[in-house]
Amino acid sequence: MIRFSGVSVTYPEAALPALAGADFEVPEGELWLVVGPSGVGKSTLLGAVCGLVPHFSGGTLRGRVTVAGRDTRTHRPREMADVVGTVGQDPLGHFVTDTVEDELAYGMESLGLPRDTMRRRVEETLDLLGLHELRDRPLATLSGGQQQRVALGSVLTLHPRVLVLDEPTSALDPGAAEEVLAVLQRLVHDLGTTVLLAEHRLERVVQYADRVLLLPAPGAPPVVGDPAEVLSRSPVRPPVAELGALAGWRPLPLSVREARRRAGALRERLAGRRPAPPPGPAPGAAPLALARRLTVRRGGSEVLRGVELRVGPGETVALMGRNGAGKSTLLRALAGAHRPTAGSVELAGGVVPHRTPPARLVRHVGLVPQDPRDLLFAETVAAECAAADADAAAAGVPVAPGGCLALVARLLPEVPPGAHPRDLSEGQRLALALAVVLTSAPPLLLLDEPTRGLDYAAKARLVGVLRELAGRGHGVLLATHDVELAAEAAGRVVVLAEGEVVADGPTAEVVVASPAFAPQVAKVLGAGPWLTVPQVAAALEEA
Structure with missing residues (x-):
C-alpha cells in the first residue's frame, strides 16, 4: 500500500x-x-x-x-x-x-x-x-x-x-x-x-x-x-519496556498485562521497601497561588465552578482531568488572562493577576501555553533567547549573559542556536518556549501540556529542571494528560471534572486510585508505592 x-x-x-x-x-x-x-x-x-x-x-x-x-x-x-x-x-x-x-x-x-x-x-x-x-x-x-x-x-x-x-x-x-x-x-x-x-x-x-x-x-x-x-x-521505549529491561525480561513486554504475568519475582525483591518521598511545599510558607471559590464563565458557560487551589513554594502539582474539564482555563486565570466571574485569585504578595500590568506580573508568574507559537516570534533560537534575556533584565530579574541559550542547550542539546523555531518539531518548540519563560525565573511556573511532542529523554531533562526549580523554592503547576509525567514530577495531583475539583492529594494516592491515571509501573506491580522505573531501579541498587 x-x-x-x-x-x-x-x-x-x-x-x-x-x-x-x-x-x-x-x-x-x-x-x-x-x-x-x-x-x-x-x-x-x-x-x-x-x-x-x-x-x-x-x-x-x-x-x-x-x-x-x-x-x-x-x-x-x-x-x-x-x-x-x-x-x-x-x-x-x-x-x-x-x-x-x-x-x-x-x-x-x-x-x-x-x-x-x-x-x-x-x-x-x-x-x-x-x-x-x-x-x-x-x-x-x-x-x-x-x-x-x-x-x-x-x-x-x-x-x-x-x-x-x-x-x-x-x-x-x-x-x-x-x-x-x-x-x-x-x-x-x-x-x-x-x-x-x-x-x-x-x-x-x-x-x-x-x-x-x-x-x-x-x-x-x-x-x-x-x-x-x-x-x-x-x-526510546515505554515504561513497561524499561521495567522489563531493568528486570532482565526477554523479550521485552509491550503491555501491562504481559508484564504483570512476569513480575512475581520483582515484587518479591521489592517487598518491604518504599521509594523516597517526593519533596513537598516549604512548611508554613505563604502560598505562591491561591484560588478561593473561583468561578470563570466563557462563551456563556461556566468553565470553572467554585475551585479551591493552593500552590506553595517548593511544590510541584499536576492538574489532571478529561479534555474540556477546565485545566487550561484555570492556568490562564492564574496568569491573569481570565477575569473571575466569582471568587478570587491571588499570587504571592497579594497580587491579583488580572489587575496587574504584564511588566509587573512577569515577576510573579510565567505561563507556557499549549501552542508555543504564542510566545515565539524571532528568526532564530539564539534571537529568541536574546530577547528573553533582555525582557528578564527589563523586568528587574538578574540574568547571566546567555542564560536562556544555556537552558535551551540543556533541554534541547540537538538544536543549534541558528535554527529557525518554525523548523523545530512541536516538542522542541515547546521546550524552547519553556526556556524563554524560565529565563525570567518566575516564582510560579504554569505549564499547559508541557510534554506534548517530547521523547522520553527530553521529558527526563524537563523533569530534572522542574525538580531543581522546586528545590529553589519555585512553585510549579502543570496541566497534563501524561500520567507518567505526573508520577515522575509531581508530589501532588489535583483532578478537575466539569470545572470542579474532585480529587486533591498526594500523587501516589490519587493516581493509583484511578485506573485511568495510574502509571504503567503501578499497574504492573499492583497496589503499592511504586510509580516509576527510576524508583524501582533505586530500590534494587540499595538491595
Whole structure:
C-alpha cells in the first residue's frame, strides 16, 4: 500500500538529511508505529506519504514514494486526498471552517459527495469520537484535546484507505486516547485501513502495532521489525519496556498485562521497601497561588465552578482531568488572562493577576501555553533567547549573559542556536518556549501540556529542571494528560471534572486510585508505592 524506495529528504542549509535510506513497504491493513527521538525526521517521513513533503515543505526528495500506486512526485497532496488522510501535530492548522459539524463535512463537500452520504458519515464520526455534544460548538472554544479529535474526525469522514497520524493522542486524556485507538483498531481490523502513526507516548500505542519503524538518529536509515525486537535496541521505549529491561525480561513486554504475568519475582525483591518521598511545599510558607471559590464563565458557560487551589513554594502539582474539564482555563486565570466571574485569585504578595500590568506580573508568574507559537516570534533560537534575556533584565530579574541559550542547550542539546523555531518539531518548540519563560525565573511556573511532542529523554531533562526549580523554592503547576509525567514530577495531583475539583492529594494516592491515571509501573506491580522505573531501579541498587 505504501512503498518507500531509496528515499532521502534534505532541507536547505541542513547539515544532515532529515530522512535518509528509507526503503520499506507497508502492507494494506496494518498499523505501523513510527518511533524515535525528537527531531529525527518522523514528521518528514509522514509528510512524504501524502505529498506535503516536498510539495509544501520544500527541500529535496530523492527516491520514490508511492501510495496505492500513485507517485507523490507527480501527485500533489490534493490529488492524494481521496486515498490518504493526514492529521498533523497542530489541529488548529488543519481547520478551514468555524464549527465542529462544518469541519467534519468540509472534506466531503470538496470531493462532491452526495448530501445524504455526508449526513450519515458526520453522524457516524460524531458518535465514534464522542463529539456529538460538541457538534455546534465553535472550534476556537474547544480544548486542545477536543480540537485534536475534530481534526481526526474530519479525515475519517472521507473513508481514506491510508491514515497518516502525527501524535494523534498527545493532547488527549487517557479515556479519549483509548477511544481513538479503539477506532483505529476497528478501521485496521474491520475495514483494512492502513495506518502509519508517529507517537511519543509509546505506552499508549505500542501494544497495538503490527510493526515498529524506528528512526534511531538524524540521518540514520529506518529500522523496521517486530515491536519487541525493535524496542530492545531503541533509544526510546515505554515504561513497561524499561521495567522489563531493568528486570532482565526477554523479550521485552509491550503491555501491562504481559508484564504483570512476569513480575512475581520483582515484587518479591521489592517487598518491604518504599521509594523516597517526593519533596513537598516549604512548611508554613505563604502560598505562591491561591484560588478561593473561583468561578470563570466563557462563551456563556461556566468553565470553572467554585475551585479551591493552593500552590506553595517548593511544590510541584499536576492538574489532571478529561479534555474540556477546565485545566487550561484555570492556568490562564492564574496568569491573569481570565477575569473571575466569582471568587478570587491571588499570587504571592497579594497580587491579583488580572489587575496587574504584564511588566509587573512577569515577576510573579510565567505561563507556557499549549501552542508555543504564542510566545515565539524571532528568526532564530539564539534571537529568541536574546530577547528573553533582555525582557528578564527589563523586568528587574538578574540574568547571566546567555542564560536562556544555556537552558535551551540543556533541554534541547540537538538544536543549534541558528535554527529557525518554525523548523523545530512541536516538542522542541515547546521546550524552547519553556526556556524563554524560565529565563525570567518566575516564582510560579504554569505549564499547559508541557510534554506534548517530547521523547522520553527530553521529558527526563524537563523533569530534572522542574525538580531543581522546586528545590529553589519555585512553585510549579502543570496541566497534563501524561500520567507518567505526573508520577515522575509531581508530589501532588489535583483532578478537575466539569470545572470542579474532585480529587486533591498526594500523587501516589490519587493516581493509583484511578485506573485511568495510574502509571504503567503501578499497574504492573499492583497496589503499592511504586510509580516509576527510576524508583524501582533505586530500590534494587540499595538491595
